[in-house]
Amino acid sequence: MHVPACDTAQQDIQSFSLALEEALLPQADYDVDHWLYVPNCYCDYRYILGTRGSRPLICVGINPSTAAPNDLDNTLKSVERIALGNGYDSFIMFNVYAQRATRPDDMEKVCNPALHQENMAAFRWALEQTKTGAPAIWAAWGAIIEKRSYLAHCLRDMVEIGNDLGTCWYSAGARSKKGHPHHPLYLRKDSGLDPFDVNSYISSCL
Template sequence: MHIPTCDTAQQAIVPFSQALDEALQPQPDYDVSRWLYVPNRYCDYRYILGTRGNRPLICVGINPSTAAPNALDNTLKSVERIALGNGYDSFIMFNVYAQRATRPDDMEKECNPALHEENMAAFRWALEQTRTGSPAVWAAWGAIIEKRGYLSHCLNDMIRIGRELDATWYSAGARSKKGHPHHPLYLRKDSGLDPFDAALYVDQVLSKL
């Protein structure tokens, strides 16, 4: 379990570009030809975790927990199975907010603009890794997005970036009564992907919370 030691505003945030450069260098603990892990060390935030390929499925949760290369948690194992089962050659786990907190209730109360800005740089980079077709983004945050008011604003920035890069959004499994996309953990391993209008979701679901 990861419990934040302090708000990220009290920490030095490594810019995504620098963290990426470091993550692309050979690592003693995992194979960089297979894994993407940025930053490449365990700390109170994580930009991306995934595998390398030409056609990744970019899964979007709310915030990271303890998963790392060669040590995927059950959620990430499900993400990888569904990505491969739907014809993608890899997956990238991204999150609306980059602060690690196994329990969403432990997330910081206020958005750290510096961390958010670097997280959006990571999202843009993740979308640019698709070599064939449009980037595929899987909305998979469940009702946890209700935990903090700033999360919908973060998501709006992601929708804007996705629009710039012609991303296509999907969900998997049944949506909640309120309309939230299903979390990956309890999905069937053969779950397919359904079209998801992220902008409409923000307008019709999040704006009414």
């Protein structure tokens, strides 16, 4: 369980570029040739957690919980399983908002623009890791996107970046009555990916 110690606006937020530079250095507790973990230590926010490869599936949830390299939670285990099962060689777990909170109700009430800006830098970098073909994004945030009004604005910024880089969006499993994509937990291990029109989703569901 992770409950935020305070709002991220009260903390010094490390830039994604600096956090990435440190995360690429050898680490004592995990193999950097296998794992991507930015920042590379446990704190109240996380930009990226995933594995290395040339064709990653980029899964987008709402916000991080407690997972770390060599210690994936059930959601991340499902993400990795479905990524590999659909022909990708790696996965990157990304989130609409970077603040850690096991319970979405504990997320801060107001968006921290500095944290959001660095999270978008991380998102662009993640998309650029696809070496062949278009970057593949798995929309997997569920109805939790309704928890905070700022989440829809954060997602719109992500979609703009994705549009610039020619991404392909997918969902897995049944969508909600409102059209929200299914969360990775509780999906069948052999779940396939379906095309997801994220631009229509934003205009009609958010």
